[in-house]
Amino acid sequence: MIERAASGDRKALARVMTEIxxxxxxxxxxxxxxxxxxxxxxxxxxxxxxxxxIISGLAMELIKMGQKVGVLxxxxxxxxxxxxxxxxxxxxxxxxxxxxxxIRSVPTGGKKGGLGYFTVDLINALDAxxxxxxxxxxxxxxxxxxxxxxxxDAVVMVTVPNLGDEVQAIKAGxxxxxxxxxxxxxxxxxxxxxxxxxxxxxxxxRMPEVIKVVATRGEGIxxxxxxxxxxxxxxxxxxxxxxxxxxxxxVRYHVEYRLDRYLASRDFDSMANELMSGGGIAQIISRAxxxxxx
Amino acid sequence: MSGKRRIRVIIAKPGLxxxxxxxxxxxxxxxxxxxxxxYTGIRQTPDDIVRAAIEExxxxxxxxxxxxxxxxxxxxxxxxxxxxxxxDVLLIGGGIIPESDRPKLARIGVSAVFGPGxxxxxxxxxxxxxxxRLK
Ligand SMILES: Nc1nc2c(ncn2[C@@H]2O[C@H](COP(=O)(O)OP(=O)(O)O)[C@@H](O)[C@H]2O)c(=O)[nH]1
Ligand SMILES: [Mg+2]
Numbered sequence: 529m530i531e532r533a534a535s536g537d538r539k540a541l542a543r544v545m546t547e548i549x550x551x552x553x554x555x556x557x558x559x560x561x562x563x564x565x566x567x568x569x570x571x572x573x574x575x576x577x578x579x580x581x582i583i584s585g586l587a588m589e590l591i592k593m594g595q596k597v598g599v600l601x602x603x604x605x606x607x608x609x610x611x612x613x614x615x616x617x618x619x620x621x622x623x624x625x626x627x628x629x630x631i632r633s634v635p636t637g638g639k640k641g642g643l644g645y646f647t648v649d650l651i652n653a654l655d656a657x658x659x660x661x662x663x664x665x666x667x668x669x670x671x672x673x674x675x676x677x678x679x680x681d682a683v684v685m686v687t688v689p690n691l692g693d694e695v696q697a698i699k700a701g702x703x704x705x706x707x708x709x710x711x712x713x714x715x716x717x718x719x720x721x722x723x724x725x726x727x728x729x730x731x732x733x734r735m736p737e738v739i740k741v742v743a744t745r746g747e748g749i750x751x752x753x754x755x756x757x758x759x760x761x762x763x764x765x766x767x768x769x770x771x772x773x774x775x776x777x778x779v780r781y782h783v784e785y786r787l788d789r790y791l792a793s794r795d796f797d798s799m800a801n802e803l804m805s806g807g808g809i810a811q812i813i814s815r816a817x818x819x820x821x822x
Numbered sequence: 823m824s825g826k827r828r829i830r831v832i833i834a835k836p837g838l839x840x841x842x843x844x845x846x847x848x849x850x851x852x853x854x855x856x857x858x859x860x861y862t863g864i865r866q867t868p869d870d871i872v873r874a875a876i877e878e879x880x881x882x883x884x885x886x887x888x889x890x891x892x893x894x895x896x897x898x899x900x901x902x903x904x905x906x907x908x909x910d911v912l913l914i915g916g917g918i919i920p921e922s923d924r925p926k927l928a929r930i931g932v933s934a935v936f937g938p939g940x941x942x943x944x945x946x947x948x949x950x951x952x953x954x955r956l957k
Contacts, residue, residue: 539906542879549827611828611853617874618863624870631877635858637826 530558533657538630541657545632548649553782556649560775562656565767566598567760568774570676572642572666573686578712578743580619582686583663585749586756587620590661591628598654598662599623599631600647604669605638612636616665630659638788642666642673645785648778651679677704678777681770682759684752686710687726689717707759709738710752715745786820828858829953831882834871835864836895844938845886848916851942857949868898875903875911881953887917893926900931912952916940 529547532540547555569586571579580601587597601616614633623629634644643666644650654662666676676683685706711722719740726738737755741748765773802812833849835842842864849861860878862871875883883903887895896915903909915927916936924935933952936945 538873539876539908542877546827546879551826606853609854609856610826611856612858613849613853614858614860614878615849615863617860621863621865621870624874631874633858633860633878635828 530555530562530656533653534562536658541630541653544653545650548646548653556652559649559652559656563652563771564655564658564660565771566655566660566662568651568662568664568680569756570664570666570680570683571686572673572676572683572706573668574691575668577668577686577688579665579668579686580616581743582710582712582741582749582752583665584620584623585743585746586753587623587629587663588626589750589753591626595661596628596659598659599629599665600634600650600662601631601665602634602636602643602647602667604667605635607638630654630657636667639784641675642669643675643679645781648679648774648781651774652778679774681763682707682756684708684710684756686712687722688713689719689722707737708752708755709736710741711738712741712743714740714748715742783820790816790820828856829882829949830858830860830878830880831884831949832860832862832871832875832878832880833884833886834862834866834874835886836866836868836871836899837887837891838865841888842886844917848884848886848945852946855942855946868895868902871899872902872906872908876906876908880911882912882914882949884914884916887915887919892917892919893923896927896932897930903931912949914948
């Protein structure tokens with residue numbers, strides 16, 4: 529199945545991804561010696577800011593240059609029903625017809641942090657199948673979206689004019705939020721002001737890169753594509769180092785997945801009682817760890 | 823330890839008519855029943871729909887058709903599903919489809935047709951009972 533996926537069989541790649549989502553560790557493991565070290569680009573920003581539209585434009589640019597582009601669109605799983613609406617393909621119609629593109633929707637499955645539990649494995653599947661650039665659209669829920677920073681080689685944060693609060697929110701440290709900022713929907717409001725606001729948050733020697741875009745008309749997309757490319761080429765990490773750092777996150781996500789499911793299935797009363805009767809934190813963790821590895 | 827992939831349903835709106843309120847309502851209701859619903863939007867060609875179903879490894883394709891061109895749309899989608907060997911994906915239809923066309927649709931592989939009077943319970947339990955996996 530993996531060999532067929534790597535030779536360009538779309539259906540085989542899709543099935544590999546399903547096996548990953550079913551928690552088939554063997555499949556995840558069998559990808560590891562087939563990685564090329566593709567670049568991963570994260571796109572974050574509030575819902576409706578234009579992430580999907582921007583990814584579509586960026587990916588089209590790369591496809592015109594002959595690259596193969598994978599896209600993972602992460603959307604939230606409803607905590608009430610466990611279901612999800614995965615609606616990002618709506619804005620990717622032209623892209624979804626390209627031979628060089630592969631788009632997959634990813635529900636978070638309840639994971640916090642803006643990505644799904646198996647996102648790293650899904651990146652690996654695209655990487656092993658020869659997709660050279662992989663875009664990840666995060667949930668876009670705001671400040672607690674920290675996952676993408678540990679996974680992506682470049683992070684783009686999308687904002688829009690007329691949205692003041694988020695700038696306040698990121699004052700803590702603008703350079704930690706993203707490598708590149710996009711003021712999208714520049715056709716709808718005072719975009720230059722927004723650009724200035726963002727630039728004003730920089731400090732000497734640490735100025736954010738800010739790009740004005742009208743994604744629906746393709747304006748500014750080429751400039752954004754070259755800014756991302758520059759950023760990726762500037763990185764001091766080698767291919768091997770990129771893969772290694774990605775695999776570190778893979779382990780973290782698998783631990784988190786198992787831990788979340790383990791805790792959800794636990795009876796907290798008995799855990800609390802055990803603690804209060806001197807059970808010891810280390811003992812409880814050590815028993816949990818044994819369960820997790822099963 | 824096994825993961826929890828949900829039944830994945832593609833809701834698509836083929837053809838040229840631009841009204842997708844019904845399709846969106848259906849998508850939301852199915853989400854509320856615990857399905858992962860990929861909504862692909864309006865003006866989808868049969869090729870678009872089948873390719874999306876392949877990439878998403880969908881378990882169900884639901885076509886919402888209002889334009890009266892349903893026979894053509896379903897036939898094309900069913901043929902492409904065969905060509906791509908994904909006939910095991912459940913194909914269902916919704917919208918305004920005359921009773922007299924239903925036998926023909928059944929013959930080309932449309933498992934069920936849900937008219938405007940169908941309840942979400944009916945649709946959701948049909949999918950759950952007939953879906954090829956993850957029952
Ligand atoms: N006016 C305007 N609308 C845009 C622009 N970019 C995206 N949109 C629209 O904004 C809405 C949300 O876009 P989408 O890409 O789905 O945002 P996402 O939720 O962040 O992925 C859609 O209706 C887009 O057509 C833009 O540059 N200008
Ligand atoms: Mg989106």
